[in-house]
Amino acid sequence: MDRLQALLLLLPLLGCCAQAPDFGPSELPLTVVGEGSGHGHATAELETLWLTDEAGLASWLDRRDHGRSEPGPPPAVDFTTSGLLVVLMGEQPTTGYSLELGSGVARVEEGVAAVSLLWNEPPEGAIVGAALTQPYLVLRVPQGDYRSIAILDPEGTRSEEHTSELQS
Numbered sequence: 001m002d003r004l005q006a007l008l009l010l011l012p013l014l015g016c017c018a019q020a021p022d023f024g025p026s027e028l029p030l031t032v033v034g035e036g037s038g039h040g041h042a043t044a045e046l047e048t049l050w051l052t053d054e055a056g057l058a059s060w061l062d063r064r065d066h067g068r069s070e071p072g073p074p075p076a077v078d079f080t081t082s083g084l085l086v087v088l089m090g091e092q093p094t095t096g097y098s099l100e101l102g103s104g105v106a107r108v109e110e111g112v113a114a115v116s117l118l119w120n121e122p123p124e125g126a127i128v129g130a131a132l133t134q135p136y137l138v139l140r141v142p143q144g145d146y147r148s149i150a151i152l153d154p155e156g157t158r159s160e161e162h163t164s165e166l167q168s
Helices: 003-017 052-065
Strands: 026-029 031-036 047-052 082-088 098-101 107-110 112-120 136-144 148-152 158-160
Touching: 026 136, 047 052, 047 148, 052 082, 098 136, 107 136, 112 136
Parallel strands: 112 148
Antiparallel strands: 026 107, 031 136, 047 082, 082 136, 098 112, 107 112, 148 158
């Protein structure tokens, strides 16, 4: 028996004994494609929007650009491979507030993509503008094996979960 025949006889044995490795939670790369301090429509507290098509994006851009003399550029997205997660911080009493991506990836576990965000506030005693602001962050999220997206604060507490029709 030559080496090739011996190898062919061993392959079925190796296949029955091998187990697929357990990689645990998977990760999705996230990309910031928009941010700002005003989106034209005040919300009292944290709100998320999941955009999966051009019509949804156009609707949000109308909302974001309401009252602006020069609309901002639309975020870059290919809706055949990704969606847009818009996170609205809620109305804030002064300038100096913002949202920031805590990690460049979303951890996907048990069908939930967890997105960590940082809530930035002006430091105590900072000189800030006296204007109502509505900070927002827009993330491009690739399609994946998840059914909902959870927003986590810096302590890992789930603040908001978006579940409606994530994949179209």
